[in-house]
Amino acid sequence: MSALLELRGVARRFGGVAALSDVSFAVPVGAVVGLIGPNGSGKTTLMNVISGVDAPTEGAVLLDGTPVQGLPAHVLARRGIARTFQHIRLIPDLTAAQNVALALHAPSAGAVDILLRLPRLGRIETARHDRSTTLLAKVGIGHHARTPAGDLSYGDRRRVEIARALAAVPRLLLLDEPAAGMTHGERTSLRDLIAGLPALGVTVLLVEHDMDLVMGVCDEIRVLNQGQIIASGAPEAVRADPRVIEAYLGAEDA
Ligand SMILES: Nc1ncnc2c1ncn2[C@@H]1O[C@H](COP(=O)(O)OP(=O)(O)OP(=O)(O)O)[C@@H](O)[C@H]1O
Numbered sequence: 224m225s226a227l228l229e230l231r232g233v234a235r236r237f238g239g240v241a242a243l244s245d246v247s248f249a250v251p252v253g254a255v256v257g258l259i260g261p262n263g264s265g266k267t268t269l270m271n272v273i274s275g276v277d278a279p280t281e282g283a284v285l286l287d288g289t290p291v292q293g294l295p296a297h298v299l300a301r302r303g304i305a306r307t308f309q310h311i312r313l314i315p316d317l318t319a320a321q322n323v324a325l326a327l328h329a330p331s332a333g334a335v336d337i338l339l340r341l342p343r344l345g346r347i348e349t350a351r352h353d354r355s356t357t358l359l360a361k362v363g364i365g366h367h368a369r370t371p372a373g374d375l376s377y378g379d380r381r382r383v384e385i386a387r388a389l390a391a392v393p394r395l396l397l398l399d400e401p402a403a404g405m406t407h408g409e410r411t412s413l414r415d416l417i418a419g420l421p422a423l424g425v426t427v428l429l430v431e432h433d434m435d436l437v438m439g440v441c442d443e444i445r446v447l448n449q450g451q452i453i454a455s456g457a458p459e460a461v462r463a464d465p466r467v468i469e470a471y472l473g474a475e476d477a
Pocket residue numbers: 237240241242260261262263264265266267268269309
């Protein structure tokens with residue numbers, strides 16, 4: 224399989240802190256790749272670098288073989304990279320569907336439509352609402368389309384975030400701890416949702432602390448520890464790797 228995403232020697236320093244050092248790995252087209260590691264190991268920093276929220280200090284990020292490091296997030300979004308955030312970023316006063324609609328590429332009503340109250344306005348808004356509701360149904364909360372995001376449970380807000388990321392029709396979806404705050408049942412449906420994404424043309428890079436979810440859904444796993452990749456491979460091999468066990472046990476001692 225060819226690589227959709229490739230990292231070559233990526234480093235990110237914050238002053239004296241090396242949050243990432245010489246990170247190199249590929250994410251094959253159509254794969255679900257897990258990125259795990261103890262707290263503070265650099266996972267979110269790497270998501271930020273890949274999505275253009277941040278730029279690497281050194282190294283290259285290639286999308287379909289083309290260097291994209293340092294490009295701003297909105298440009299990378301147009302090239303097919305979408306993400307969710309570890310700390311939920313929804314507009315609480317808007318409904319779930321309105322939050323999703325913000326990320327739709329479909330035409331939105333322009334200023335002229337609104338000023339002249341053209342009939343087009345109603346049709347466009349109805350179409351956007353329907354599309355957003357379909358995406359919410361895909362993540363299991365279609366019935367909450369008209370609920371203000373701020374009134375939803377934590378797990379449901381996470382699902383709205385995923386629906387919003389899918390609204391951009393990404394080729395690469397970066398998920399930063401999507402299961403955080405979810406109940407056991409919600410995690411099971413999240414696993415099914417993630418497992419179905421490659422069939423929709425979406426390649427996934429998943430950051431997650433829930434090992435059952437990671438081991439159950441990922442084709443391959445990369446392990447970060449103190450900003451460096453310490454293990455890489457199939458879930459069972461990574462789980463049994465002494466360096467990985469050591470990194471997690473070390474983190475528990477700390
Ligand atoms: N903007 C920043 N300025 C300074 N240091 C930062 C910044 N962002 C991250 N760091 C540092 O980089 C390191 C990696 O942080 P990061 O948030 O990427 O870890 P993480 O693996 O996502 O952790 P967690 O599992 O807790 O979410 C930490 O030491 C953190 O303090």
